[in-house]
Amino acid sequence: MHINLVDQDHYATSGPPHEQLRWLRANDPVYRHKDEPDFWAVTRYEDVVHVSRHSDLFSSSRKLALFNEVTEEQRALQRLMMLNQDPPEHTRRRSLVNRGFTPRTIGALEQHIRDICDDLLDKCSGEADFVTEVAAPLPLYVICELLGAPVTDRDKIFNWSNRMIGAQDPDYASSPDEGGAAAMEVYAYANQLAAQRRANPRDDIVTKLIQPDEKSGETLGEDEFDLFVLLLVVAGNETTRNAASGGMLALFEHPEQWQRLVADPGLAGTASDEIVRWVSPVNLFRRTATADTVLGGQQIGEGDKVVVFYSSANRDTSVFPDAEVFDIGRDPNPHIGFGGGGAHFCLGNHLAKLELRVLFEQLARRYPRLRQTGEARRLRSNFINGIKELPVVMG
Template identity: 45%
Template sequence: MTMPEDAISIGGVDLADPDTYRAGMPYGAFRELRARAPVAWHPYGDKPGFWALTAYDDVLAVSRDSQTWSSQTTGAFLDIPPPEESFQLALIMLTMDPPRHTALRSLVSHGFTPRHVARLRARTADMARDIVDRALRHGECDFVDDIAGALPSFVIAELLGIPRDDGRRLYALTEIMNTRLIGDVEQKQAQLQLFEYASALAADKRARPGDDIATDLLHAEVDGRRLTDLEFNLFFLLLINAGGDTTRNLVAAGTLALMEHPDQWARLAADPALMPTAVEEMLRWTSPVTMFARTATRDTEVGGVVLSAGERVMMFYPSANRDESHFTDPERFDVGRSPNHHLAFGGGGTHFCLGANLARVEATAIFTELLSRVREVEITGPVERVRSVQINGVRSMPVRLRPAAGPRFR
């Protein structure tokens, strides 16, 4: 068929180029696409192209229909894995389709239920207090590494039953994996180190079971059998990544948003009861994940566009979360926004973020400490964004913290 004007021509930017996002999320391009072509063909060099979904309703519909839209057929990421690696798509929960996805998810879901997360709440608050204590003592730090990245790495370490320091080291390895090109030597070495750690952890937990997710995974059965070593390693890799990315990006970019909107920081500081809506607004505003892919399992249509089986779509969450048809004045950052049915954790359905409750608890703990104990946050160097088509976040943000109780920024 003859392709209409493509997404690059309409929006003016290449949504498949990581350098596009280094300068900031292309909200102007998303607005243009939502207005003119919310389902737009996007070429991808000499690789298979995809349909860019930028409207809320289309992202929501695809997210909730795992029968029509597969994560496993060609993966959930921009690049399709080579044939020799495609077998991994059936082993990683993020790219796995039901019914196996449902069975595997149930193994660890109890570790992320509201009741279990509530038990972690006090512990998480203690860890957040320690992290802010240390940052205030030093005065200057990299906010991403020393505050936003510290808490989720500590919490996931506790959930997995490993030392906190190991959690920090593993977090550093995931950073290498997420900011290097697929196949890059450093990226492969980081993955190898993570696999080696997972293998050693599996041996330890088999010999000395604990009350943690790692033990649950190793001793439970799925479809009448236990996980293989490779399946456990891949699941471990997913937990380390997912356990850190969302919260780290939310806290770092959310803090930056509050600094850029001091009236909203002052409003939140004056009324801490707004914290739940503030966290939801930061999730909407920052959208820690940029996009995930799905592949049509049959001929279908999205937003009035007819697609054939095997065609890929890419769901752009930052665009959906600023869709004018669903959010009043979407370009306004409002810590009291309600209702706020954002899609930062996905649109529900099979792959709704397993750690959504935990991310909210962690963010609340950190922002409670910052609001009550930091008088001023001053940026002391360049704010560097993550160079990624997948992850939307801040990679580095050097700051100076001054203790006191007042929402004053510059």
């Protein structure tokens, strides 16, 4: 079988290459992928979890966590972001950021998120684009709430996120430098927010993060804070947006599951986990081997590029019975759509699941005859399994 797991045109037309991934899991689960530079493609659940939980062997910092190669100068700046750090530095940073994401803080948002969903759905009538009118605004409103930013800033945040994530998609990026330009705009925005909160503290995550930690007395530096806001703008937006739109598409493609949800909106909790498993909004992350090691029977050399594919691991039949079946009642559901554990398990996983649960519960109750009216358009990206447009009729 011809293997190319990073062909962006394939993702734009068909999504992740599940047929290739299925073959690799069965025949060559840690596969030497001939690319420039070549890399090890890790496709089985067990191996993805192993890589995720051994930051000492598989570094996020050496060559960063994203797939594409960048210059050492770019790496130096990006290593200030948690995504591109290893313990113990990552542990220190995460302990500071965790202050804004406690279960109590997230749980307190449920009614607010329900109000946001109702407000968005109130504005939908007749024909609509599910992505731009429902799936995208929801996490943007929530991010504005977390940052204490005006809701009117959501369009700016949407634009920045699209330009950074969609650098290979002609609808979002007009040049290779667009992503960097958008990042600089986010840095400036974060600086303004921090300055405002220093002058006028409020009960929001920005104020918490710029204040010294109660136990250690440590605080985030200016660059550290700016890069955290950048991470929140992308990770807090893209994953929920694309899980919601991909989940809605999955429900259209499996109408019997939509009818189950309509009949019992209480299934929205297990449905949100199954949607994350099925969609796997983040398709892959890159690690770099810090020493010679063995993975899945393959000899990995120090410095080798190792890429974990969550969209493959989440359909591993050794872990998920009937893995190719979309089942909104699936329980247990040990998916790794928020990462395979270890240091980089998604900080905002509880928030994302809360947003998805509330959204699909409200959709099932309010629009039981919701239907798709046109073809979904996918993002040209091998990193984010994204949907740009999903025409629907609310009903």
